[in-house]
Amino acid sequence: RTFRIAAIPADGVGEEVVAAGRAVLDALAEGSGGAFGFAWEEFPWGARHYAETGRMMDEDGLERLRPFDAIYFGAVGWPTVPDHVSLWGLRLAICQGFDQWANIRPVHFLPGVRSPLRSADDHELDWVVVRENSEGEYAGLGGRNLAARGPGGEVAVQSSLFTEVGCERIIRFAFELARTRSRRKLSSVTKSNAQQYGMVLWDEVFRRVAAEYPDVETESVLVDAMSAKFVLRPEDLSVVVASNLHADILSDLGSALAGSLGLAASANLNPERRFPSMFEPVHGSAPDIAGLGRANPIGAVGSAALMLDHLGLPAEAARLHRAIAATTAAGVLTRDVGGTAGTEEVTDALIGALGTY
Ligand code: NAI
Ligand code: MG
Numbered sequence: 454r455t456f457r458i459a460a461i462p463a464d465g466v467g468e469e470v471v472a473a474g475r476a477v478l479d480a481l482a483e484g485s486g487g488a489f490g491f492a493w494e495e496f497p498w499g500a501r502h503y504a505e506t507g508r509m510m511d512e513d514g515l516e517r518l519r520p521f522d523a524i525y526f527g528a529v530g531w532p533t534v535p536d537h538v539s540l541w542g543l544r545l546a547i548c549q550g551f552d553q554w555a556n557i558r559p560v561h562f563l564p565g566v567r568s569p570l571r572s573a574d575d576h577e578l579d580w581v582v583v584r585e586n587s588e589g590e591y592a593g594l595g596g597r598n599l600a601a602r603g604p605g606g607e608v609a610v611q612s613s614l615f616t617e618v619g620c621e622r623i624i625r626f627a628f629e630l631a632r633t634r635s636r637r638k639l640s641s642v643t644k645s646n647a648q649q650y651g652m653v654l655w656d657e658v659f660r661r662v663a664a665e666y667p668d669v670e671t672e673s674v675l676v677d678a679m680s681a682k683f684v685l686r687p688e689d690l691s692v693v694v695a696s697n698l699h700a701d702i703l704s705d706l707g708s709a710l711a712g713s714l715g716l717a718a719s720a721n722l723n724p725e726r727r728f729p730s731m732f733e734p735v736h737g738s739a740p741d742i743a744g745l746g747r748a749n750p751i752g753a754v755g756s757a758a759l760m761l762d763h764l765g766l767p768a769e770a771a772r773l774h775r776a777i778a779a780t781t782a783a784g785v786l787t788r789d790v791g792g793t794a795g796t797e798e799v800t801d802a803l804i805g806a807l808g809t810y
Contacts (some may be wrong), residue, residue, distance in 0.1 A: 454489055454490075455489070455490045455491065455492050456489065456490070456491050456492070456522045456523065456764055457491075457492050457494070457520065457521045457522050458491050458492070458493050458494075458521060458522060458523050458524070458525050458760075459493075459494055459495075459496060459518050459521040459523070459524045459525070459729070460475060460493050460494070460495045460496070460524075460525045461495075461496045461498055461499075461524060461525070461526045461527065461543075462495070462499070462526075462527040463498060463499035463500075463526065463527045463528055463529045463543060463544075463738070464499045464500045464501075464527070464528060464529050464530055464531045464539070464738040464743075465527075465528060465530065465531060465737070465738025465739055465740050465743035465744075466527070466528065466736075466738055466739040466742060466743050466748035467499070467526070467527020467528035467529070467738050468527060469743075469744075469746065469748045469750070469796050470527055470528075470734060470748050470749075470750045470752065470753035470796070471525060471526075471527040471753060473748075473750035473753060473754065473796055473797075473799070473800040473803075474525060474750065474753040474754050474756065474757045475491075475493060475525070476800055476804065477750075477754050477757060477773070477776075477800060477803050477804055477807070478491055478757050478761075479491060480804040480807055481761075481769055481772070481773065481807055484807060484808065485769070489766065489769075494521070496510070496514075496517075496518075498510040498511070498514065498543055499529060499531070499539075499543065500529075500530070500531035500533055500534045500539060503533075503534050503538075503539070503542070504533060504534075508542065509529070509534075509538070509539055509542030509543040509546075510542065510543050510546065514546070514547075515546070515547070515550045515551070518547065518551075518729060519551075519728065519729065521729045522729065522764060523729055523730055523731070523732060523760050523763060523764060524547065524729050524730070524731040524732070525731075525732055525733075525756075525757065525760060526544070526547075526731050526732065526733035527733065527734075527738075527753070528733070528734065528736060528737045528738040528739070529542075529543045529544050529737075529738060530737050530738040530740075531738060531740065532740060541593070544733075545591070545593075547721075547731055548586055548587070548721050548731065549587065550728075551723050551728035551729060551730075551731070552587065552723050552725075552727070552728055553586055553587070553721035553722055553723045553728070553730055553731055554585070554586050554587035554619070554622060554623065554722075554723070554724070555583065555584075555585075555586060555622075555623060555626050555720075555721075555722040555723075555724055556583070556584035556585075556586035556700070556719060556720070556721050556722070557581055557582070557583055557584070557630070557719065557720050557722065557759070558581065558582040558583075558584060558700070558704040558707070558708075558717060558718070558719045558735055559580070559581045559582075559718060559755070559759075560578065560579075560580045560581070560582065560704070560707035560708055560710070560711050560717065561578060561579040561580070561711060562577075562578050562579070562711055562712075563711070563712065563716065563751075563777065563778060563781040563782075564778055564781055564782035565781040565782045565783070565784055565786065566711070566712040566713075566716070566781050566786065566790050566791075567712060567790070567791055568710060568711060568712050569709065569710060569712075570684065570687065570710055576687050576688055577687065577688040578687040578688070578707075578710060578711055579636075579691070580687070580690050580691060580692065580693055580707060581630060581634075581691075581692050581693070582693045582694075582695070582700050582703055582704040582707055583623065583626065583627040583630060583692060583693065583694040583695070583700070584695060584696075584697060584700030584701065584704065585619065585620070585623040585694075585695070585696050585697050585700065586623075586697060586721055587619060587697075588613075588614045588615065588616060588619045588697065589613050589614065589615060589619075589651070589696040589697035589698060590611075590613045590696060590697050590698035591697040591698065592612070592613060592614035594611070594612040594613070594614055595609065595610040595611040595612050596609070596610060597609045613648075613651050613696075613698075614651070615650070615651030615652070615654050615655060615696075617654060617658060620654060620655045620658040620659075621658050621662060622724075623694060624641070624655075624658055624659050624662045624694060625662055626724060627639055627641075627692055627694035628662060628663070628665075628666045628669055630692050631666075631669045631691060631692040632666070632668065632669060634691055634692065636691035637668060637669045637670060637691070638669065638670040638671070638672075638690070638691040638692065639663075639666075639669050639670070639671050639672075639691070639692045639693075639694060640671070640672050640673075640674055640679070640690055640691075640692070640693045640694070641655070641656070641659040641671070641672070641673045641674070641693075641694050641695070642673075642674055642675070642676050642679045642693060642694070642695035642696075642699050642700070642703065643655050643656055643673065643675065643676065643695070643696070643699070644675055644676050644677070644699070645675070646675060651696075652696075655696065656673055659671075659673060659694075660673075676695070676699045676702075676703070679693070679695075679703065680702075680703065680706060683703065683706055683707060683710060684706075684710065687710065704717065704719070704735055705717075705735065708735055708736075708752075712790050713749060713789040713790045714735065714736045714752070714789070715734070715736055715748065715749025715751060715752050715787065715789045715790070716749060716751045716752050716755070716790070717734060717735035717736065717752045717755070718732075718734060718735065718752050718753075718754075718755030718756040718758065718759055719732070719733055719734065719735050719756060719759070720732050720756065720759040720760070720763065721733070722763070730760075730763055732756040732757065732759050732760040732763070733753075733756055734752030734753045734755075734756050735752060736752055746795040746796050746797060747787060747788055747789075747795055747796065748787070748796050749787040749789050749790065749796070749799070750787075750796050750799055750800050750803070751777055751780075751781070751799070754773065754777060754800075754803060755773075755774075755777060757773060758770040758771075758773040758774055758777075761773065772807060773807070775806070776803050776804075776806035776807045777803065777806075779806040780799060780802045780803050780806050783802065783806075785798060785799055785802040786799070787799055
């Protein structure tokens with residue numbers, strides 16, 4: 454079967470890593486002897502499109518994306534556009550428009566990649582961070598100048614939205630995921646001692662849903678304590694579920710602990726499959742290295758593996774994961790993980806490693 458994939462490289466290294474991911478996926482399809490293939494359509498949205506049209510994506514963008522089996526995304530953001538404009542105009546517009554309420558971000562050690570965790574050899578790190586992706590702190594509620602108190606006295610309000618339905622669906626999703634893993638443990642993260650409404654609701658829903666999953670070990674941890682635990686006791690975690698903001702921060706920390714932001718993959722899922730889901734590396738457009746051919750493509754290629762899982766090709770996803778591990782184990786590494794290889798060299802190594810299985 455041929456899967457229709459919308460590619461949105463967007464800005465900066467997004468273009469480089471999406472090209473790498475497409476090359477790897479096409480090689481995989483070629484090796485399948487026609488069992489499956491990808492029909493790509495590329496959408497040139499992003500900061501350049503904004504400069505030309507005043508919009509990050511076309512007005513009918515969501516309508517045009519809707520028929521695709523999945524969206525393969527790079528990264529948004531460029532110094533010519535305010536970051537909140539680019540993020541809301543493209544990435545968040547898609548996540549929210551397609552109700553991609555579950556964002557999953559796996560983090561694990563890779564062979565041959567040094568971790569900043571001190572005695573990394575003594576630690577295990579194999580987690581999935583599950584991020585609530587539709588509400589919470591990124592609900593977009595609030596405003597500026599609500600009660601301006603003269604020059605220099607502007608007031609801004611940024612509210613969080615927590616609904617019982619929203620909390621319950623992401624917590625349930627995380628429990629189901631925890632059940633599929635060898636370590637059946639789910640850690641819930643909030644800051645309910647300081648934020649007494651939404652986060653207390655989250656904690657209550659977590660306790661209620663937990664009663665239905667007696668086979669899953671649980672804990673509730675405050676976000677500040679969890680950030681310490683990430684560093685000090687990584688082996689004690691398996692699945693971590695948190696709000697939009699907390700999981701955003703924790704997953705960057707997690708990927709840095711695993712070796713680099715450039716390694717981290719993510720999936721923005723609409724679990725009901727009413728709309729296409731979107732697969733993207735965790736990192737941003739990295740303007741500091743954009744265009745130099747140095748971007749680590751592994752986060753984007755790992756995201757392609759998550760896409761294969763979602764498309765019902767778990768054996769192919771596993772093949773991609775093995776190719777990633779074989780490539781890092783062989784020392785073909787970009788600069789962010791201590792190597793000297795460029796994006797293309799790593800991509801070629803990944804494609805080469807596909808054939809060895
Ligand atoms: P960033 O993730 O783009 O970069 C942070 C650091 O990680 C930089 O030193 C960069 O060189 C490095 N890095 C990132 N990806 C890498 C890769 N594949 N290989 C090697 N090194 C890599 O975050 P930053 O600098 O805070 O944001 C830059 C722009 O990206 C901003 O406009 C921001 O809004 C946007 N952004 C977009 C995201 C998205 O589209 N999902 C997520 C995060 C940021
Ligand atoms: Mg982030």
